[in-house]
Amino acid sequence: METEAWLRFGRQQYSLIEDQNKKTIMKAFKNIFFFLLLAGFPFILNAQNPDLPSEQVDIIKNFEARLGDAERYRLDPELPPLDTATRRQDYMVTSSSLEVEYLPPKIRPLAMPSDKESGERYDGYARLGAGFPLAFLGEGFYNISSVENFNLGLSAKHLSANNNKKIENQRFSYTNVGADGTYHFDQGFSVNGGLGYTSDVVHFYGYNDLNEALGENFSFEPEQVRQKFDIFEGHASIFNGARTEADFNYHAGLKFYLMNDDYAVRENGFDLLFSGTKWFDGSHPLTIELETDFTAYKDTANQSLNNFFLRPSYTYHGGSFTAKLGANIASHDDNFSFFPDVELSALLLDGVLGAYVGASGTLEKNSFRSLSDYNPYISSRIQVRNSSYYYYYGGVRGNVQGIDYDAQVGYKAIDNLALFLLPDIYDTIPRFDVLYDTASIFTIKASVSAPLFDGFTLTGTVSQNFFSLDREAKPWHLPSLTVNLGARYVTMEEKLTIRGDFFLENGVPYLNDDGDAQNLNGLFDISLGADYFFTKNIGGFVQVNNLANNKRQRWFRYPTFGLNAMVGIVARF
Numbered sequence: 183m184e185t186e187a188w189l190r191f192g193r194q195q196y197s198l199i200e201d202q203n204k205k206t207i208m209k210a211f212k213n214i215f216f217f218l219l220l221a222g223f224p225f226i227l228n229a230q231n232p233d234l235p236s237e238q239v240d241i242i243k244n245f246e247a248r249l250g251d252a253e254r255y256r257l258d259p260e261l262p263p264l265d266t267a268t269r270r271q272d273y274m275v276t277s278s279s280l281e282v283e284y285l286p287p288k289i290r291p292l293a294m295p296s297d298k299e300s301g302e303r304y305d306g307y308a309r310l311g312a313g314f315p316l317a318f319l320g321e322g323f324y325n326i327s328s329v330e331n332f333n334l335g336l337s338a339k340h341l342s343a344n345n346n347k348k349i350e351n352q353r354f355s356y357t358n359v360g361a362d363g364t365y366h367f368d369q370g371f372s373v374n375g376g377l378g379y380t381s382d383v384v385h386f387y388g389y390n391d392l393n394e395a396l397g398e399n400f401s402f403e404p405e406q407v408r409q410k411f412d413i414f415e416g417h418a419s420i421f422n423g424a425r426t427e428a429d430f431n432y433h434a435g436l437k438f439y440l441m442n443d444d445y446a447v448r449e450n451g452f453d454l455l456f457s458g459t460k461w462f463d464g465s466h467p468l469t470i471e472l473e474t475d476f477t478a479y480k481d482t483a484n485q486s487l488n489n490f491f492l493r494p495s496y497t498y499h500g501g502s503f504t505a506k507l508g509a510n511i512a513s514h515d516d517n518f519s520f521f522p523d524v525e526l527s528a529l530l531l532d533g534v535l536g537a538y539v540g541a542s543g544t545l546e547k548n549s550f551r552s553l554s555d556y557n558p559y560i561s562s563r564i565q566v567r568n569s570s571y572y573y574y575y576g577g578v579r580g581n582v583q584g585i586d587y588d589a590q591v592g593y594k595a596i597d598n599l600a601l602f603l604l605p606d607i608y609d610t611i612p613r614f615d616v617l618y619d620t621a622s623i624f625t626i627k628a629s630v631s632a633p634l635f636d637g638f639t640l641t642g643t644v645s646q647n648f649f650s651l652d653r654e655a656k657p658w659h660l661p662s663l664t665v666n667l668g669a670r671y672v673t674m675e676e677k678l679t680i681r682g683d684f685f686l687e688n689g690v691p692y693l694n695d696d697g698d699a700q701n702l703n704g705l706f707d708i709s710l711g712a713d714y715f716f717t718k719n720i721g722g723f724v725q726v727n728n729l730a731n732n733k734r735q736r737w738f739r740y741p742t743f744g745l746n747a748m749v750g751i752v753a754r755f
Contacts, residue, residue, distance in 0.1 A: 304754040305324060305325045305327070306322065306323055306324035306754070307752065308321070308322035309321050309751070310750050311723065311748045313746065313748030315348070315743065317344075317746065320339070320340045321338065321339035321340070323336070331368070332364070333363060334363040336361050337362075339359075342356065343743065345743060349741070350390055351387040352385070353387075354385070355382075355383040356383070358380045359378065360377065362375075363375060370426070371420060371421065371423055372423030373419070374418065374420075375417065376417050378414075379412075380411070380412070380413040380415075381411075384559070385409065386613060387407065388611070388737075388738075389610055389612065391735075392608065395695075400610055402611070407611055409443060409558065410444045411443050412442050412443070413441045415437070415438065416438055417436065417437040417438075418435065419434065419436070420434050420435070430458065431458065431459040431461075432458050433456070434457075438451060438452045439551065447562040448479075449477065449479045449551060450478045451477045451549065452475075456472045457471040465499045466498050467495075468494075469494070469495050469508075470492075473489075474489075477549050479549065487549065489513070489545050490513040492511040493510050494508060495507065495509070496508065502529045504525075504526070504528075506525045506526075509522060512544060514568055522572070523541075523542055531580070534580050537577070538576065538577060538579070539576040540574075540576070542573050542575075543571055546569045546571065548598065548600045548618075550564065553566075556600075557614055557659070557737060559613060560602065560615070561616075564616045568598060569598045569600065569618075570596070571595060571597070573594045576592075577590030585631070585632040586631045587630045588630075590625075590627055590628070591625065592624070593625070594623040595622055596622075598618040600616055601658040601659065602614045602659040602660075603617060603658045604692075607695055608695070612740075619653050620652040621649055621650065621652070621657070623649055625646070627643070627644065627646070629641075630642050637672045638672075639671075641668045641669075642667045643665070644665045644666075645665075646663050647662045656691035657691065659690045659692060660690060660691075661687050661688055661690055664687050665686040666685055667683065667684040668681070670682075677714060677721075678712065678714050678715075679712065680710075681712065682708075682709070683709045684708050685705055685706075685707040685709075687704060689704040702734065702735045706734075707727070707728050707730065707732055709727040709729065710726050711723065711724060711725035713752065719754055720751065720753055721754075722751050726745075726746075727743075728743065728745050
């Protein structure tokens with residue numbers, strides 16, 4: 183019944199988008215039919231093998247156990263996404279190598295890092311804290327696993343800060359609640375589903391900087407400059423929870439979201455994904471994915487981004503190398519694009535040095551949700567578009583005396599790169615427009631994770647981008663250099679954890695009042711924190727951010743919080 187409810191909801195979402203863009207959906211059916219013919223061809227050939235069972239199969243064991251036996255030669259593999267529904271929640275997070283991707287994620291001030299303890303594991307945790315400027319934190323998670331074959335994870339978080347006494351209406355509030363559950367059937371398949379709600383409130387306080395520049399005295403009530411993003415989202419999927427006799431894995435899932443803001447903008451997204459993987463000799467996967475991704479944006483007019491993808495790939499694990507050969511066939515408005523999905527990696531020195539080269543590409547949506555998540559001070563009247571890019575890369579990675587490293591160079595050719603500019607720098611309430619340009623980006627990036635001695639770990643990432651644009655003079659409000667360093671020390675039988683972080687980023691380019699390109703001030707942030715458990719289950723924490731009191735403007739007219747701190751208590755159970 184629960185699965186039927188999800189399917190009914192999916193059909194309702196599909197109907198909503200179909201009403202908004204009937205012509206596009208009719209074209210979608212032609213694309214889906216074309217993709218299904220291509221996707222089904224390998225399986226029709228495979229079905230002709232008389233050795234494969236044609237009826238119900240018995241489940242042997244988890245696919246992950248079989249994959250663990252395969253001979254792998256990637257020296258610094260990335261961890262798969264965590265299944266929050268099945269894991270048992272721990273408090274401390276083990277440091278790991280970070281992947282620096284463009285565009286970088288948004289970092290909110292005062293956010294508390296969650297840690298993972300290497301010792302005893304716990305079903306839940308809770309944190310409560312307060313600080314300055316007038317900041318509040320509350321978060322918790324609990325995993326219910328008392329029912330056989332069933333896991334349910336419940337989470338909630340609230341983080342807010344208010345610096346109104348120094349800068350009028352410099353405040354934000356972020357609240358998120360969610361649930362995610364998985365049930366494993368005895369027949370060998372599993373179903374997963376989840377729901378979540380996010381309330382993200384910011385304020386257009388950039389007029390304060392305009393007051394200082396012009397000697398004016400503009401003032402607004404919070405409601406006049408508030409921007410609130412409400413997002414309701416969910417997902418459901420069915421997949422094989424155990425390995426099949428035919429070594430075939432399947433997954434079918436849907437995701438959706440409903441979003442609106444305080445300026446009568448609505449955006450709906452609906453995504454369907456079907457995938458199947460056939461393993462040969464337990465280590466060589468042949469995978470085919472079919473995805474339909476719909477987005478409907480509405481302000482004074484309607485816009486839509488409806489993308490279709492067919493992604494076949496085959497990966498071969500040899501004696502000292504791994505080769506992946508695949509493609510990403512994408513369609514939008516009956517226009518087809520073909521992107522590579524290939525990578526070759528080789529082991530040069532056993533356990534020390536490996537090298538890799540590859541190429542990838544896709545259509546990536548610039549939706550209202552993704553753009554406002556990156557820059558919350560954008561106007562609600564924007565154009566949503568696809569970015570189309572090809573990425574070619576190569577690098578080395580490995581481990582030297584316990585130190586993991588990864589260094590990479592890459593080249594990205596991208597159409598419709600999203601840039602951000604104020605349409606008028608003298609607007610009383612500054613809101614950014616989104617404009618698009620064709621660009622080439624040459625990237626150098628590296629990451630390292632070094633457990634130098636017992637209990638002490640040092641991590642670091644650096645990324646340098648070199649932009650070349652067709653029309654615009656500069657990559658407006660996009661960073662070129664980003665450096666993150668972190669140190670963590672666990673001592674006193676894991677009762678005490680001490681953290682230190684350093685963040686450096688160049689000043690982003692913008693247009694001044696004369697129409698000339700200039701750079702805003704850069705980011706230089708040093709933060710310290712500590713956690714201490716007084717008992718097995720109860721502890722306290724303190725976090726001091728931006729010790730240099732750097733008041734950088736990440737977005738023109740919008741200075742960030744300066745020195746801020748938070749203290750609180752934490753419980754694990």
